[in-house]
Amino acid sequence: MNELQVLILGLLLGGVYALMASGLTLLFGVMRVVNLAHAAFIVVGAYGAYFAFELLGLDPFVALGLIMPAFFLLGMGLYRLLFPRIEGSPRFGEMTVLMTFGLALIIEGLLAFYFTGIFRSVDPPYATQAFILGPVFVPRAQLYASLTSVVLLMGLWAFLRMTRTGYAIRATMQNRVAAQVVGVNVRRISTVSFGIGMALAGAAGTLVSFIFTFFPARHWQWIAILLALIVLGGMGSLKGAVVGAVVLAVASSFVSDRIGPTWAPMTFFAALFVTLMVRPRGLFGKEIDR
Amino acid sequence: MLLDIQNVEAGYGSAPPVLRGLSLQVEDNRSYCVIGPNGAGKSTLLKTIVGILRPRRGTIRFQGESIEGLRPDEILQKGICFVPQDRSLFPEMTVQENLRMGGFLIRDRRLLRERLDRVYELFPILRDRTNQVAGTLSGGQQQMLALARTLMIEPKLLCVDEPSLGLAPGIVDQVFETLTEFRKQGMTVLLVEQNAVRGLSWADWGFVLDLGALRFEGPADGILENPQIRELYLGRLAARGEE
Ligand SMILES: Nc1ncnc2c1ncn2[C@@H]1O[C@H](COP(=O)(O)OP(=O)(O)O)[C@@H](O)[C@H]1O
Ligand SMILES: [Mg+2]
Numbered sequence: 174m175n176e177l178q179v180l181i182l183g184l185l186l187g188g189v190y191a192l193m194a195s196g197l198t199l200l201f202g203v204m205r206v207v208n209l210a211h212a213a214f215i216v217v218g219a220y221g222a223y224f225a226f227e228l229l230g231l232d233p234f235v236a237l238g239l240i241m242p243a244f245f246l247l248g249m250g251l252y253r254l255l256f257p258r259i260e261g262s263p264r265f266g267e268m269t270v271l272m273t274f275g276l277a278l279i280i281e282g283l284l285a286f287y288f289t290g291i292f293r294s295v296d297p298p299y300a301t302q303a304f305i306l307g308p309v310f311v312p313r314a315q316l317y318a319s320l321t322s323v324v325l326l327m328g329l330w331a332f333l334r335m336t337r338t339g340y341a342i343r344a345t346m347q348n349r350v351a352a353q354v355v356g357v358n359v360r361r362i363s364t365v366s367f368g369i370g371m372a373l374a375g376a377a378g379t380l381v382s383f384i385f386t387f388f389p390a391r392h393w394q395w396i397a398i399l400l401a402l403i404v405l406g407g408m409g410s411l412k413g414a415v416v417g418a419v420v421l422a423v424a425s426s427f428v429s430d431r432i433g434p435t436w437a438p439m440t441f442f443a444a445l446f447v448t449l450m451v452r453p454r455g456l457f458g459k460e461i462d463r
Numbered sequence: 464m465l466l467d468i469q470n471v472e473a474g475y476g477s478a479p480p481v482l483r484g485l486s487l488q489v490e491d492n493r494s495y496c497v498i499g500p501n502g503a504g505k506s507t508l509l510k511t512i513v514g515i516l517r518p519r520r521g522t523i524r525f526q527g528e529s530i531e532g533l534r535p536d537e538i539l540q541k542g543i544c545f546v547p548q549d550r551s552l553f554p555e556m557t558v559q560e561n562l563r564m565g566g567f568l569i570r571d572r573r574l575l576r577e578r579l580d581r582v583y584e585l586f587p588i589l590r591d592r593t594n595q596v597a598g599t600l601s602g603g604q605q606q607m608l609a610l611a612r613t614l615m616i617e618p619k620l621l622c623v624d625e626p627s628l629g630l631a632p633g634i635v636d637q638v639f640e641t642l643t644e645f646r647k648q649g650m651t652v653l654l655v656e657q658n659a660v661r662g663l664s665w666a667d668w669g670f671v672l673d674l675g676a677l678r679f680e681g682p683a684d685g686i687l688e689n690p691q692i693r694e695l696y697l698g699r700l701a702a703r704g705e706e
Contacts, residue, residue, distance in 0.1 A: 340567075354513070355537070355564050
């Protein structure tokens with residue numbers, strides 16, 4: 174393939190990875206929680222889109238409008254159920270890693286039990302069409318998914334910059350005690366952030382449902398990729414997640430084209446190792462205290 | 464009585480308590496200075512008053528109302544403000560955004576604007592730096608911003624933890640002048656200070672804290688002159704303060 178073609182495919186993929194990673198990095202920023210179940214929830218979102226399409230005949234872009242609010246509520250409920258009892262524990266960090274790891278296993282098990290391990294994907298008409306622009310082709314599904322990601326990320330950015338709750342979330346990310354001192358109810362903010370993180374996972378799941386195939390265990394590969402790119406960008410930084418996603422998606426699509434598709438995932442892990450050796454806090458990350 | 468603390472026990476996680484049955488009272492319109500050796504529990508006391516730590520036992524009453532167990536935002540709403548030892552600013556926000564966050568509980572935009580203008584009147588140096596990111600301010604400017612931020616709420620009681628820590632002597636003077644100004648505005652100030660001589664000569668009343676309990680209290684100038692206290696608690700502290 175020519176360079177331009179590889180670049181375009183990489184950029185389109187990067188847009189979707191950025192959305193997939195945004196919820197993960199937001200949650201880490203606000204709560205210092207690495208949610209290892211994040212990609213499992215993305216898979217749940219993909220199944221949601223699948224059944225909305227197969228059973229109700231809903232296009233994924235219509236399903237998006239249902240899945241995001243449902244996931245938002247689910248996230249807030251889950252937070253209230255799981256986190257209050259371990260908050261304030263000196264082992265909070267370790268406990269959340271184990272808890273979210275367990276959660277990922279449970280979700281995978283339930284999905285496999287009810288929906289089997291069959292590879293699935295959603296097939297709206299545009300899934301197999303492409304725009305031809307001179308020497309390059311632009312797959313419609315990837316283009317729509319990527320543009321939707323960009324719109325959602327801009328919405329998130331505007332929300333964080335312009336609303337009272339957005340200010341409270343950023344304040345909590347920058348200094349949790351200071352946020353408490355000025356009267357931010359940090360438990361409420363953590364709950365809302367968990368909801369937003371889940372809504373982003375649901376949205377990402379809906380979009381990947383028609384550009385990738387998925388099955389219950391698919392989340393392990395995704396969470397590994399997402400962790401690599403948020404470490405590169407800087408844990409807890411949204412800007413970092415976007416830059417990390419785009420850089421690594423483009424890099425991996427060149428590796429895939431020039432060396433071979435089996436090597437594409439290696440790009441992410443190579444970047445992970447290099448980041449941890451050279452600049453552990455990543456491109457836009459802060460030194461982690463605590 | 465403004466604040467009434469009775470037999471409070473508080474600490475971190477499952478560790479033994481840091482405050483061990485501490486009781487003290489704070490009256491309206493006076494200024495207080497808490498001194499005591501490192502690790503005595505001074506910061507813990509302030510964190511417990513403002514609700515960042517929950518007391519395990521005992522009662523805290525503010526204007527006759529029981530506030531122990533309330534969330535920090537609820538306690539702030541009642542009129543107790545806190546400036547922690549590390550200043551606790553939002554490093555990536557501008558001076559103006561930090562001040563606006565100080566008024567986070569105020570939903571009336573006009574009132575917020577008025578308060579902001581008043582803060583800028585009292586702190587012209589902050590007006591000059593309104594769009595500067597807080598993380599890039601000098602230590603003294605950060606302390607001024609942290610103090611100024613509390614004015615957005617106009618608290619009745621202000622708890623300040625070691626505001627002179629790490630500042631040059633000239634800046635320390637400014638910090639104390641600011642605290643004096645706050646007093647004139649009708650705020651009651653509860654100050655924790657390592658520099659015991661400096662803190663006690665500023666305050667009306669002194670508390671001596673050690674091992675998580677109140678060891679002595681009295682008029683601030685009396686504490687400075689009391690030979691027993693000097694020997695027990697002030698010796699080292701005074702020496703440090705006079706350095
Ligand atoms: N965040 C914390 N977690 C656990 N222990 C703490 C924490 N902060 C303070 N301590 C302990 O509480 C005791 C009192 O600390 P502190 O209240 O900060 O003392 P002071 O402000 O008088 O120097 C010390 O022994 C300290 O080790
Ligand atoms: Mg202290």
